Amino acid sequence: MLKQKLSRWLAGILLSTTLALPAFAQDLVVYTYDSFNTEWGPGPVVFKAFEEQCSCKVQVIAPGDSGSLLSRTILEKANPKADVLLGVNDSELAKSFKHDLWEPYRSPNLDRVPEELRLDSEYRVTPFDYGYIAFIYDSERLSSPPTSLADLSDPRFAGKVVIQSPKTSSPGLSMLHWTVAVYGEEGYLEYWDRLRPNLLTITDGWSSAYGMFTKGEVPIVLSYVTSPAYHVEYEQTERYKALDFPEGMFRQVEFAGILKGAKNQQRAREFIDFMLTSGFQDVIPLTNWMYPVAPEKALPDSYQAAVRPAKTLTLSPEEIEENNERWLRSWSRTMAQ
Amino acid sequence: MSQLLERLLPGFLQILAMLLLVGGFYLPLLLFLGGQDPLQPGVSVLRLDYLLEFLADPWNLRVLGFSLEQAFWSAVLSILLGLPGAWLLTRYDFPGRAALQRFAYLPFLLPSILVVLAMVLFFGNQGWVNQALMSLFGLKEPPVQFLYSLNGILLGHVFYNFPLAMRLIGDQWERISAKYSLAARMLGHSPLYNFLLVTLPLILPSILGAFTLIFLLCLNSFAIILVLGGGVRHTTIEVLIYQLARIDLDFSGAAVLSLLQSGLAIFTLLLLLKQHRKQRPIRQQSLPRLWLPDQLRLRRPEAWLGLAWLVAALTFGVGPLLAIVFDSLRQADAFTWDAYQVLFAERENNRFFSALWNSFRIGLTSALLASLLGAGLLIWLERVPLRLRAGLEGLILLPMAFSTVVFGVAWFHLNQSWLAGSVSLFWIAAALHAILGCPYWLRLVLPTWRAIPAQWHTESKILCIPRLRFWRIVLWPWLRPTLLLAFGFAFALSLGELNSILMIADETVRTLPLEIYSALSGYRFHQASAVGVILLAMSVGLFLLVERTALLRE
Numbered sequence: 001m002l003k004q005k006l007s008r009w010l011a012g013i014l015l016s017t018t019l020a021l022p023a024f025a026q027d028l029v030v031y032t033y034d035s036f037n038t039e040w041g042p043g044p045v046v047f048k049a050f051e052e053q054c055s056c057k058v059q060v061i062a063p064g065d066s067g068s069l070l071s072r073t074i075l076e077k078a079n080p081k082a083d084v085l086l087g088v089n090d091s092e093l094a095k096s097f098k099h100d101l102w103e104p105y106r107s108p109n110l111d112r113v114p115e116e117l118r119l120d121s122e123y124r125v126t127p128f129d130y131g132y133i134a135f136i137y138d139s140e141r142l143s144s145p146p147t148s149l150a151d152l153s154d155p156r157f158a159g160k161v162v163i164q165s166p167k168t169s170s171p172g173l174s175m176l177h178w179t180v181a182v183y184g185e186e187g188y189l190e191y192w193d194r195l196r197p198n199l200l201t202i203t204d205g206w207s208s209a210y211g212m213f214t215k216g217e218v219p220i221v222l223s224y225v226t227s228p229a230y231h232v233e234y235e236q237t238e239r240y241k242a243l244d245f246p247e248g249m250f251r252q253v254e255f256a257g258i259l260k261g262a263k264n265q266q267r268a269r270e271f272i273d274f275m276l277t278s279g280f281q282d283v284i285p286l287t288n289w290m291y292p293v294a295p296e297k298a299l300p301d302s303y304q305a306a307v308r309p310a311k312t313l314t315l316s317p318e319e320i321e322e323n324n325e326r327w328l329r330s331w332s333r334t335m336a337q
Numbered sequence: 338m339s340q341l342l343e344r345l346l347p348g349f350l351q352i353l354a355m356l357l358l359v360g361g362f363y364l365p366l367l368l369f370l371g372g373q374d375p376l377q378p379g380v381s382v383l384r385l386d387y388l389l390e391f392l393a394d395p396w397n398l399r400v401l402g403f404s405l406e407q408a409f410w411s412a413v414l415s416i417l418l419g420l421p422g423a424w425l426l427t428r429y430d431f432p433g434r435a436a437l438q439r440f441a442y443l444p445f446l447l448p449s450i451l452v453v454l455a456m457v458l459f460f461g462n463q464g465w466v467n468q469a470l471m472s473l474f475g476l477k478e479p480p481v482q483f484l485y486s487l488n489g490i491l492l493g494h495v496f497y498n499f500p501l502a503m504r505l506i507g508d509q510w511e512r513i514s515a516k517y518s519l520a521a522r523m524l525g526h527s528p529l530y531n532f533l534l535v536t537l538p539l540i541l542p543s544i545l546g547a548f549t550l551i552f553l554l555c556l557n558s559f560a561i562i563l564v565l566g567g568g569v570r571h572t573t574i575e576v577l578i579y580q581l582a583r584i585d586l587d588f589s590g591a592a593v594l595s596l597l598q599s600g601l602a603i604f605t606l607l608l609l610l611k612q613h614r615k616q617r618p619i620r621q622q623s624l625p626r627l628w629l630p631d632q633l634r635l636r637r638p639e640a641w642l643g644l645a646w647l648v649a650a651l652t653f654g655v656g657p658l659l660a661i662v663f664d665s666l667r668q669a670d671a672f673t674w675d676a677y678q679v680l681f682a683e684r685e686n687n688r689f690f691s692a693l694w695n696s697f698r699i700g701l702t703s704a705l706l707a708s709l710l711g712a713g714l715l716i717w718l719e720r721v722p723l724r725l726r727a728g729l730e731g732l733i734l735l736p737m738a739f740s741t742v743v744f745g746v747a748w749f750h751l752n753q754s755w756l757a758g759s760v761s762l763f764w765i766a767a768a769l770h771a772i773l774g775c776p777y778w779l780r781l782v783l784p785t786w787r788a789i790p791a792q793w794h795t796e797s798k799i800l801c802i803p804r805l806r807f808w809r810i811v812l813w814p815w816l817r818p819t820l821l822l823a824f825g826f827a828f829a830l831s832l833g834e835l836n837s838i839l840m841i842a843d844e845t846v847r848t849l850p851l852e853i854y855s856a857l858s859g860y861r862f863h864q865a866s867a868v869g870v871i872l873l874a875m876s877v878g879l880f881l882l883v884e885r886t887a888l889l890r891e
Contacts, residue, residue: 071586168576204450215664217461
């Protein structure tokens, strides 16, 4: 009798531990930037979809913006906690290469991605979305918006523009690179010198700038071509419009990769494969407000408000790594006059 | 039992404080600064050549100068605006006086990004003030540009800090004996003479204390300087440090600069602090407070001046906060509760409730810890020989002056190599906030503590009152208002703190400021304001509760 009871107890304990195990074991650890994993970001949807597909458990750690994400990963390089780092953009790529963070992997699904977005020939990182920085204007407060990057520096826009600092924000840095791509080493500082009186202020991050814009303080702000789509989707207004400049639009691509020394290499590969399928890609447009690299469904209707640039501009990661410090230094000094 | 307790408690608190301060701040910092650059093995973090190179560039020197200059003026202006408030609180009673006194710490609750947006909403070119002026005078263009220059920086900093100055100075002013001013009046001196030669020297310690706090706060300020200062025209060292640590990943450079910055700051402050230890007000029996409405009816000019200050200060101090409340209720030019409904709606991914709970428990724990830590440091300070005291005060102030970005990296480094996984993140967050909050706690409590009349101790000994009883019936009522304010302050700092939480970044310590950031980065600006309003309401509620329980105990 007692024996029977005891064995039932034992069976119960055994069963509960085996049941509890999958809930505790982390089969995949992903680092990503904070806004990717917020309630409204893609995180909750895509990680759940992957968990269902692999019937495994994903732990997501989202420490701050993409800059602090990268620095954290580099700091713990010797003993990485994460398997996958999701959310490094092209201007940070060279830095990550220099610190030798990645375990190369070429996903079979990479073939679905347009050739021009596969920026790493060694397959250390895989692109998952991209976008273009752009100036957005408020059509109710500005009847004749700037027609080009050059026109933006016209005195009629004095004090009407807000941008982010290239020293602290990723669209801000892309804006600096944009001017280098358009005007070259000889001309970019001159352009900034002309633009300066038009900038009401330069903010620390995207949020302060875009907040100042939607609260009516300025009619023009630096953001992304896809920003108007948000207002169409959630506020049913076409008031805010993106400007396509004839000089060309500067592209940002976001990447993910498997970290060297990752404990769950196999799962990490499965995740990279999953990243390029519909369960991830088709979630991106309405949550991360970027273009997916390999969509299976058509883009949402609200994306008609996002302009498709006629001409794309880029700088190579190597060029950025080599010159960035100097560009920033010269930029600060030009702007501080 | 109680004798044992009273003998052991101070020592225990002191050791606890030493352990927390050294283990939580100095150990990680020294390990990091003394070690090698984590990104460049073989190169030490502290490089003298880097410092010399930095100082050789006149542009950098200008940045350094401006950092100190703006902090200095911000502190001076905050005190100038706070001083009349302190006088008003000491001299008059009026409806809402208690609330004005209690909620001086409210601006500290909001993450700086929300304060920046509030200032833009209120003082911006299209803000409330300019809109009002435009409709009043029928103008087409905004008449005053308040922001986007040095003025904008000062405006932002004064908004944050003048209530603090008012509270700190008012606390001490109230304790000045009436007989000094009565004596001065009997000798036929004018009120101005009375203020300059009698009152001012007596409240000087609290003025210097307020100056110290505000100066350090403004030195580490970041978003306000960038956005309200009109961009890079006004760069400070903190912006350079941020760029080095976050964007260039040059930890060594960032460490060198933060040492330079905090070293300079502490040096400036110690020079100032040197004087105020000599002062000790003796007796306190202030004049009874006058009822302001009566005085106004009697047409007393100083009462009307007081009222004018009150109106101006309330507009300035409450206006931007109201702008946030208003913003949270507005969407597409219509009033709606939507933003709040979304927050409280039940749905699968709702993280608002867990953030609310995390903020609350981390805030409360860290405020209690900061109080214990502060009490321990106070005891330590009192036991240290007088000549070493200045040095110790400097050591206690350093956590406040040191750049949180670099401290974050140092701390992360320690966590990586030593702690990883052994301590729960909740306690780490609470301890970090307590360490960051306790210098403020100490600054708030010290002037009141030092103003305890020496003869009380003697008298209690003569009357053979046991020490614990002496504490309960004499010292506690004396210290209570200040201790509560300091508690509220530490709580507010923890609720609004973002950097160290970002560094730890885990669901278990995800707090409301992070929730605000998330909402902002997802275009949900009204929702961010709504979370800010809830943060304010929560702190007001909690503070009232703490005060009520403290009163019940009496």
